[in-house]
Amino acid sequence: MTQATRAGPFGAGGRVSQEGAAGRAAYIEAAWQRCRDEYRLDPDRPPPGEHIGGAALKRLREERGLFERVGRVEMHRLHGQIEHQVTQSAAGSRYVLMLADASGALLDVFTDNANADHARNANMAPGFLWGERHAGVNGPGTCLHDRRARVVHRDDHYFTRNARMTCSAAPIWGANGALLGVLDASCLDCDDSRAAQVPTIALVSMSARIIEQLHFTHFYRDCLILRFHERPELVGLPYDSLLAIDEQGNIRAVDSTVPGQLGKPDHSGMIGRSVGELFDITADRLFEHAETQPFAIWPIAHGADRHGFASIWPAKQARPRPRPRAITPAPRTPAPRARPRETAGPSLASFAGTDPVMVENAWRAERVMNRDINILLLGETGTGKDSFARTIHRASDRRDQPFIAMSCAAIPEQLIESELFGYEPGAFTGARAGGMRGKALAAHGGTLFLDEIGDMPLAIQARLLRLLEEKEIVPLGSSTPIPVDIRVISATHRDLETLVADGQFRMDLFYRLNGIALTMPTLRARTDRAALIEQICREEAPSPVTLAPEAKAALLAHHWPGNIRELRNTLRTAIAFADTGIIERNDLPQLAQARPAISAAPRRASATPDEKGRLLASLEDHHWRIAATALALGMSRNTLYRKMHHYGLMAAGKT
Numbered sequence: 001m002t003q004a005t006r007a008g009p010f011g012a013g014g015r016v017s018q019e020g021a022a023g024r025a026a027y028i029e030a031a032w033q034r035c036r037d038e039y040r041l042d043p044d045r046p047p048p049g050e051h052i053g054g055a056a057l058k059r060l061r062e063e064r065g066l067f068e069r070v071g072r073v074e075m076h077r078l079h080g081q082i083e084h085q086v087t088q089s090a091a092g093s094r095y096v097l098m099l100a101d102a103s104g105a106l107l108d109v110f111t112d113n114a115n116a117d118h119a120r121n122a123n124m125a126p127g128f129l130w131g132e133r134h135a136g137v138n139g140p141g142t143c144l145h146d147r148r149a150r151v152v153h154r155d156d157h158y159f160t161r162n163a164r165m166t167c168s169a170a171p172i173w174g175a176n177g178a179l180l181g182v183l184d185a186s187c188l189d190c191d192d193s194r195a196a197q198v199p200t201i202a203l204v205s206m207s208a209r210i211i212e213q214l215h216f217t218h219f220y221r222d223c224l225i226l227r228f229h230e231r232p233e234l235v236g237l238p239y240d241s242l243l244a245i246d247e248q249g250n251i252r253a254v255d256s257t258v259p260g261q262l263g264k265p266d267h268s269g270m271i272g273r274s275v276g277e278l279f280d281i282t283a284d285r286l287f288e289h290a291e292t293q294p295f296a297i298w299p300i301a302h303g304a305d306r307h308g309f310a311s312i313w314p315a316k317q318a319r320p321r322p323r324p325r326a327i328t329p330a331p332r333t334p335a336p337r338a339r340p341r342e343t344a345g346p347s348l349a350s351f352a353g354t355d356p357v358m359v360e361n362a363w364r365a366e367r368v369m370n371r372d373i374n375i376l377l378l379g380e381t382g383t384g385k386d387s388f389a390r391t392i393h394r395a396s397d398r399r400d401q402p403f404i405a406m407s408c409a410a411i412p413e414q415l416i417e418s419e420l421f422g423y424e425p426g427a428f429t430g431a432r433a434g435g436m437r438g439k440a441l442a443a444h445g446g447t448l449f450l451d452e453i454g455d456m457p458l459a460i461q462a463r464l465l466r467l468l469e470e471k472e473i474v475p476l477g478s479s480t481p482i483p484v485d486i487r488v489i490s491a492t493h494r495d496l497e498t499l500v501a502d503g504q505f506r507m508d509l510f511y512r513l514n515g516i517a518l519t520m521p522t523l524r525a526r527t528d529r530a531a532l533i534e535q536i537c538r539e540e541a542p543s544p545v546t547l548a549p550e551a552k553a554a555l556l557a558h559h560w561p562g563n564i565r566e567l568r569n570t571l572r573t574a575i576a577f578a579d580t581g582i583i584e585r586n587d588l589p590q591l592a593q594a595r596p597a598i599s600a601a602p603r604r605a606s607a608t609p610d611e612k613g614r615l616l617a618s619l620e621d622h623h624w625r626i627a628a629t630a631l632a633l634g635m636s637r638n639t640l641y642r643k644m645h646h647y648g649l650m651a652a653g654k655t
């Protein structure tokens with residue numbers, strides 16, 4: 001068939017035939033229609049194959065390292081299996097296997113030497129884009145669009161250059177409904193009928209499932225994995241369903257088969273719930289199983305009439321499970337409080353807890369943290385932007401390099417430039433004799449965290465943009481640029497788009513910083529509030545404490561305008577007062593009283609008339625010590641600095 005005569009399912013002239021072209025599936029017709037009407041592709045004029053470029057491919061592979069690694073192992077196995085079970089050809093397989101991410105970019109290609117040139121000429125090489133928009137109707141592209149396993153047989157392909165192939169492609173799902181990518185087996189020069197593809201698509205779908213499971217169990221290696229199926233002989237095989245259970249006994253993630261197995265529409269109502277809410281087993285019993293009978297298979301029920309079998313796989317990277325809180329008051333000995341260290345801290349998954357928004361944030365951060373993509377963290381004060389930035393840094397491949405934080409709100413405007421870019425000796429009056437390196441250079445090789453980026457003075461924004469684009473700095477008083485290799489994470493509670501609209505923030509800088517924006521949920525919106533309260537109690541208490549039920553109820557009901565920071569401060573104080581080792585409701589007096597206007601008001605609300613006076617009084621009470629004043633007012637130091645700046649409050653003698 002020549003290009004001129006290829007009509008596809010539309011028939012000659014591009015019209016959709018009444019009954020569809022002979023034997024073609026409806027999904028092929030729909031895909032042709034998309035390519036023609038939506039993507040404006042001409043079947044007779046294929047564009048050249050589109051490649052994402054070497055640097056982008058390198059970043060993509062770094063970012064999808066785990067996916068590619070587990071994919072490659074399985075592709076190797078699948079290739080051998082297809083060769084023996086499907087082609088049964090002594091001359092070797094005619095199949096090329098492809099693994100692509102969810103955008104259709106090929107990450108890996110596997111074939112034998114005989115097909116390697118053919119595959120390369122057909123753009124079957126890492127970095128080429130096989131989404132429908134670039135490659136017309138094809139196995140990986142149409143599978144990704146439809147999110148279902150698809151066979152695209154010979155003339156089903158939109159472009160002639162692919163019309164001798166048959167592709168069998170299956171989606172690969174990540175945790176909590178995310179699409180990871182696609183696995184495809186393409187038979188080059190395929191003479192078999194469409195029906196003959198049935199064994200191939202079955203094998204590809206099974207391999208996609210195996211990749212899903214390997215990825216899931218590895219990604220959640222610090223969790224217990226609960227595996228279940230209605231038939232005991234299928235537990236532990238690729239047919240069963242997987243849940244990741246954290247050390248509190250809460251469901252952190254579910255794989256793609258769980259909602260169907262439990263008769264739910266999707267995963268959303270499950271994340272963050274205790275395992276006991278879905279199954280007839282308590283968290284403690286589950287942990288006991290993990291310790292005493294790992295991998296054993298036992299009956300389990302979910303819902304009144306659903307019975308099945310389960311086994312528990314212990315965490316591969318175990319973190320100690322907290323012991324149940326002692327009810328008997330423990331003698332309280334003063335001990336130094338563990339302070340968070342920058343070099344040690346939770347993994348991304350455990351920082352996220354089980355709140356679905358945070359789980360999604362961690363998932364997305366993991367995907368970009370090793371790429372040249374700037375991360376913008378948004379959210380109210382105290383929601384954990386700074387802590388999340390540090391966690392991302394620790395999880396990234398820059399973890400052994402510096403993490404340098406700079407708050408644009410805490411530094412006087414005239415000093416931000418020199419703090420960030422450094423200066424040469426004698427650059428200005430009052431400069432240090434030896435000059436200063438600046439935060440950007442100090443972060444070389446690591447991460448620069450720009451907190452309160454919305455407060456970055458307009459005058460300095462152009463220099464910051466240059467830093468981000470050119471990856472070099474010019475210290476004040478110098479004319480020689482210094483190359484720097486930094487990853488930038490910025491954070492703000494402010495609405496940057498409004499600042500851009502008001503002319504207070506450069507649009508080009510906004511887009512540059514906003515490679516990916518992650519919004520931190522407020523504490524009151526977090527579904528894992530109860531677990532966070534327990535966790536912070538453990539972190540803050542020198543010896544075990546128990547929360548009385550009324551105290552717990554009050555903590556859960558509180559509005560938390562200061563978010564996790566306020567919660568931590570509240571618990572710290574309560575622990576200090578709870579002499580018996582039990583936090584009672586009256587150890588939480590601040591939850592009862594109406595909150596002072598300055599901390600109860602939303603961050604962007606206009607100030608109350610007496611706010612300045614209240615700030616001044618508190619500053620004086622605390623001898624102008626910023627940390628102590630901020631703590632007493634229930635706000636972050638950044639917020640306090642900003643308000644002081646706003647009201648022109650300065651300790652006598654300071655300028």
Ligand SMILES: Nc1ncnc2c1ncn2[C@@H]1O[C@H](COP(=O)(O)OP(=O)(O)OP(=O)(O)O)[C@@H](O)[C@H]1O
Nearest residue numbers: 351380381382383384385386387564565568636638
């Ligand atoms: N996931 C978490 N688990 C435990 N504690 C947390 C978590 N996230 C934040 N915190 C605690 O909350 C407090 C505030 O966190 P952080 O400074 O990161 O918030 P922020 O959003 O950067 O605040 P601001 O915008 O006011 O600077 C810190 O004490 C931190 O330890």
